[in-house]
Amino acid sequence: MAKKVKANVRIQIEAGKASPAPPIGPSLAPHGINLMAFCKEYNARTAQMVGNVIPAEITVYSDNSFTFVLRTPPTPNLIRKAAGVDKGSGVPNRNKVGKITIAQVKEIAEQKMRDLNAIDLEGAMAQVRGTARSMGVEIVD
Amino acid sequence: MTDQKDKTVSDNPEWLELAIETNSELAEAISEAIYPYVEGGVATEQLASNNALDRWEEEVATGPVIVRGYLPLDGTLEVRRAKVEYALRCLNLVLPIPMPTYRSLAQADWAEAWKVAFKPLRIGTRILVHPSWIDVVPQPNDIVISLDPGLAFGTGLHPTTQLCGIAMEGRVTAGMRVLDVGSGSALLSILAAKLGAVEVLGVDIDPEAVRVGHENATINGVDGIVKVDAGSFDRASGVYDIVTANILAGVIIKMLANGLALVGKQFIFSGILDTQVTQVRDAATRAGLDVVEQNQIADWVCLVCQANR
Numbered sequence: 311m312a313k314k315v316k317a318n319v320r321i322q323i324e325a326g327k328a329s330p331a332p333p334i335g336p337s338l339a340p341h342g343i344n345l346m347a348f349c350k351e352y353n354a355r356t357a358q359m360v361g362n363v364i365p366a367e368i369t370v371y372s373d374n375s376f377t378f379v380l381r382t383p384p385t386p387n388l389i390r391k392a393a394g395v396d397k398g399s400g401v402p403n404r405n406k407v408g409k410i411t412i413a414q415v416k417e418i419a420e421q422k423m424r425d426l427n428a429i430d431l432e433g434a435m436a437q438v439r440g441t442a443r444s445m446g447v448e449i450v451d
Numbered sequence: 452m453t454d455q456k457d458k459t460v461s462d463n464p465e466w467l468e469l470a471i472e473t474n475s476e477l478a479e480a481i482s483e484a485i486y487p488y489v490e491g492g493v494a495t496e497q498l499a500s501n502n503a504l505d506r507w508e509e510e511v512a513t514g515p516v517i518v519r520g521y522l523p524l525d526g527t528l529e530v531r532r533a534k535v536e537y538a539l540r541c542l543n544l545v546l547p548i549p550m551p552t553y554r555s556l557a558q559a560d561w562a563e564a565w566k567v568a569f570k571p572l573r574i575g576t577r578i579l580v581h582p583s584w585i586d587v588v589p590q591p592n593d594i595v596i597s598l599d600p601g602l603a604f605g606t607g608l609h610p611t612t613q614l615c616g617i618a619m620e621g622r623v624t625a626g627m628r629v630l631d632v633g634s635g636s637a638l639l640s641i642l643a644a645k646l647g648a649v650e651v652l653g654v655d656i657d658p659e660a661v662r663v664g665h666e667n668a669t670i671n672g673v674d675g676i677v678k679v680d681a682g683s684f685d686r687a688s689g690v691y692d693i694v695t696a697n698i699l700a701g702v703i704i705k706m707l708a709n710g711l712a713l714v715g716k717q718f719i720f721s722g723i724l725d726t727q728v729t730q731v732r733d734a735a736t737r738a739g740l741d742v743v744e745q746n747q748i749a750d751w752v753c754l755v756c757q758a759n760r
Contacts, residue, residue: 314609315499316498316499317496317497317498317499318496318497319494319495319496319497320478320494320495320496320497321492321493321494321495322482322486322492322493322494322495323491323492323493324492327491329491330560330561330562331490331491331561332466332468332490332491332521333489333490333491333492333493333494333519333520333521334491334492334494334561335559335561335562335564336466336468336519336521336556336559336561337494337496337519338494338561338565339559339561339564339565341565342565342568342569342600343565343600343601344565344599344600344601345561345562345565346562347599347601347602351602363486363492372609373600373606373607373608373609373612374565374568374569374600374606374608375600375601375602375606375635375636376601376602377602377657377659378602384479384482384483385479386480386483387483397487398483399541401541401544402541402544402545403544403545441480443545444480444542444545444546
């Protein structure tokens with residue numbers, strides 16, 4: 311049918327924990343989409359990934375129906391995991407909080423490839439390196 | 452309070468919403484910066500610009516990106532707010548970003564709030580589509596379809612669907628075989644079955660639509676008549692009495708060039724903007740169809756065609 315897009319909403323939440331509370335309720339309810347249908351479906355699809363942040367990208371159509379796709383965990387989460395740190399640096403230009411290797415950058419880039427707007431793996435790796443820098447995580451050989 | 456998110460549910464039913472208007476490049480970095488301090492997670496919204504709404508074939512939203520997070524208005528508010536702002540100031544050292552704007556928000560029953568948009572809907576003279584949570588009292592000859600809006604397109608609210616429904620009401624009769632190309636929620640397939648079709652095949656390239664369409668057919672008790680398959684009109688077997696294609700002008704034209712006209716006797720084409728009618732009419736004529744009726748709601752047009760072979 312004629313799909314006329316009204317909005318795209320990306321929800322970044324923990325796998326299996328969708329509920330009508332914020333941020334989902336107030337950000338999706340104004341679009342008139344079936345909140346419980348979304349929460350149920352999201353929780354079912356992410357049941358095996360509990361403990362990770364799994365973003366969902368919801369496309370809302372002009373007749374208030376919707377579809378959504380799951381995305382890979384955000385790059386910073388993967389970098390934190392690789393570096394073994396709890397959080398990024400508050401002052402990334404001065405305080406470095408950890409290190410990851412080029413091999414780890416490549417691994418993250420490969421995992422994220424399908425969600426990044428990068429032409430090739432090199433481009434994806436450049437994006438991962440940039441994110442790492444913005445978190446105060448150094449890249450080592 | 453630690454740096455970790457306080458998961459305690461607030462007794463105070465009020466929220467502070469913070470919103471940062473940005474672009475898609477910076478949205479992820481901002482989401483990540485505020486994620487540890489806001490409740491539940493982060494939402495990023497991109498509305499379709501008015502322009503994009505006109506260019507309706509593009510399935511993209513191109514308006515500004517707004518990142519939103521929510522803080523409960525309780526004892527943790529000031530600490531969390533300070534942490535959010537500190538995180539954003541730090542990020543600002545690397546990537547220039549605007550500071551958030553705030554508005555307070557009353558607690559609402561969001562799980563129910565979206566439902567107000569949906570009311571029973573009459574299409575044509577006899578067709579009554581209602582969401583399952585609203586009981587309807589049908590008139591004696593009404594065709595009642597229960598459809599909960601959700602995944603897959605087709606809630607009946609869209610003019611293109613209504614035009615199709617109206618065209619089908621006068622044409623689908625007992626014993627017919629119907630093909631519904633781009634079945635979405637399967638609303639039109641279900642309608643065909645309820646109008647008396649003995650065999651309805653809905654096809655959609657979206658696997659989600661196939662699943663939802665089957666569910667909706669079951670809810671409406673016509674799963675014995677309506678079959679929903681993944682794919683396009685190449686799934687068709689034989690010649691159908693009526694073929695509906697409520698998709699888009701571009702797709703319809705392409706399908707007509709690829710032999711759609713051979714699988715049916717009568718065709719209902721919808722999802723056509725009034726500016727595209729001529730192109731679709733030409734494509735139908737080239738494919739060996741006569742246009743017998745043209746109807747319009749708002750700027751949407753529906754064409755009824757007849758095979759002239």
